[in-house]
Amino acid sequence: MSYRTTRTGRALALPLIPSPDGDTRAREEEGTCPESHRGEAAADPPSNPGLAPPGGPGAPGRERALTRGAQAEGDPAARAAVLDARTPDRNNLPGPRGPDQALPSPAACRGRGGGGGSPGPPGAARTEPAVAGGLGPSALWDPGGPSSLWASWAGHGSPAAACAQDARRDSGRRLLQRATRRRRATMRARPQLCEALLFALALQTGVCYGIKWLALSKTPAALALNQTQHCKQLEGLVSAQVQLCRSNLELMRTVVHAAREATKACRRAFSDMRWNCSSIELAPNYLLDLERGTRESAFVYALSAAAISHAIARACTTGDLPGCSCGPVPGEPPGPGNRWGGCADNLSYGLLMGAKFSDAPMKVKKTGSQANKLMRLHNSEVGRQALRASLEMKCKCHGVSGSCSIRTCWKGLQELRDVAADLKTRYLSATKVVHRPMGTRKHLVPKDLDIRPVKDSELVYLQSSPDFCMKNEKVGSHGTQDRQCNKTSHGSDSCDLMCCGRGYNPYTDRVVERCHCKYHWCCYVTCRRCERTVERYVCK
Structure with missing residues (x-):
């Protein structure tokens, strides 16, 4: 060279x-x-x-x-x-x-x-x-x-x-050609990219931290929950709930029981609806039917708040919690022939500790929009209000030969399934709201009836529910295909409503049950086993 x-x-x-x-x-x-x-x-x-x-x-x-x-x-x-x-x-x-x-x-x-x-x-x-x-x-x-x-x-x-x-x-020509190829590839991938971004945005804007604790229903029985380090092993808890676990370790067994009871009550209440509450079992990784501010999420928030307060109040009555005892004696007279006694459910303690635990995620900053926080706090309070309404007087008879000459009465809560049935009625009549300024602050007001405020006893939601007729995992719909329906019913479990007009298929099922039972003195019952054929129907 x-x-x-x-x-x-x-x-x-x-x-x-x-x-x-x-x-x-x-x-x-x-x-x-x-x-x-x-x-x-x-x-x-x-x-x-x-x-x-x-x-x-x-x-x-x-x-x-x-x-x-x-x-x-x-x-x-x-x-x-x-x-x-x-x-x-x-x-x-x-x-x-x-x-x-x-x-x-x-x-x-x-x-x-x-x-x-x-x-x-x-x-x-x-x-x-x-x-x-x-x-x-x-x-x-x-x-x-x-x-x-x-x-x-x-x-x-x-x-x-x-x-x-x-x-x-x-060199400039090659750079231009390379940029053109990249631009064309981006344009081809843009629809899929936009769909993925929108899906991720929907997940981020409506994250349901308030009900992730329902994942405690999957807690293994082998976990003793008798040491503070066990709190970190519990799934679905935010930092504030972990602190409550450490300071109230004896309470966590009751909270785990409440999560299981809430899951069962939701599935039972909506077994005859298109949305059958199956997504609650996916906790803490919910689908969009519970991630967004829908009518279904409103029900689950209310039910979960009622379930944890219900479980704590009952645990005080049974003596499972050392920090509480029976509820106070009511101030009003029990009525003629009755007297206050027994051990009442400690509803006040249950509401206090239940609200601390279930509302803790919504009171943490940077957990979704303000409208979602207000909606979830409101619906949680509706659940506790429904629990208060379920408190009733229960009595037990005393007397010679069961004459019930004296009745001992106390205040007790109804079963959680009854509270869930009440909340389901409120779910069907829930009010759609918007987040609008009223005075110096924003409030939730009915979308169609702006002239009246939201009632404390009604469930509210921000977004309309998806169509649960067809399966769509992105919106949290499992569809109604192969769901059992009632041909003779005119309610929500009828084949016309459950199958969304697609029709249904009949099939026969053999049922084994006890029959011809007889009581023998003293004191046992004998029954026979009978088989019968029943006709059932499932949606196409």
Whole structure:
């Protein structure tokens, strides 16, 4: 490799390029100029900077540079270039050229020609055929041709400048093509990307931290829950609930029981509906039917709040919690022939501790929108209000031979399934609300009846429920296919409503049950086992 210095002190490496007529010519490329040659380069500029191809005016200075570079490096190719520089070059003259006088094409100049050519030793420029890229000699030297070397060299002053300009043009073209391919790929993937982003956004904006604790229903029985480090092993708890677990460790067995009871009560209450509360068993990873502010999530929030308070109040009565005891004696008279006694359910303690635990996630900052927080806190309070309404007087008879001359009474809660049935009625008449400013703060107001406030006893929701007729896991719908329906019913479990008009298929089932039971003195019952065939129906 040899060098030619320029006015700026830079050097041009001159590899050899074979031409069709057998001679060789140096091709200029940018390289590094030795320090000893920079002075001579400034003193020996090319005499014709506009058109100075190899062998033209200014060749003596170039010859001296080539000679010194060849002597310094011992490069045979550079010495051959020196000999070629001493020979007059016919291509230096303007005008048309014959086939035997064609110069290398721009592709050959860039070292990317379409023909054969040798890569050469390491560090040396690659040699290419003189005619490459499918360009003929006449096209190369046609001054008006779009690909002629004559036009390229004449506009830039040297083959190196023309090659550099050509390389920059090709590099820009490749970058543009690459960007175009990326843009097209992005456009093709944009619909799927948008759908995924919307789905993720819906999950993030409606995260239901308030009922993730229902995952405690899956807590294994082997977990003792008698040490504070066990609180971290419980699934679905936020940090505030973990702290409550550590400070009230004896309470967690009751909370686990409440989660199981809430799951069973929800499934039982909606067994005859299109939405059968099956997604509650996916806790803590719910589907969108419970992630969003739907009517279904309103019911589950209310039921879960009622379930935990119900379980704690009952645990105080049975003595399972050392921190509480029986409920207080009512202040009103029990009625004629009755007296207060027994052990009442400690509803006040149950409501206090239940609200602390179930409402803790909604009171943490950055857990969804303010509208969702207000909706969930409101529905949780509706659940506790329904639990208060279930408190009733229960009595037990005392007397000789069961005469019930005296009755001992106390205040007790109804079963959770009865509370769930009450909440289901409120679910069917729930009110859709919007989050609007009223005065200095925003409140939940009915969407269709803005003139009245929301009642404390009614469930509210922000978004309409999805269509539960067809299966769609993205919106939390399992569909009603293969669901059992009642052909003779006119309610929500009827085949017309349950199957969404798709029809139903009948099948027969054999049922084994106890029959012909008889009581024997004293004191046992004997029964027979009977089989009968029943006809059932499932949705198509």
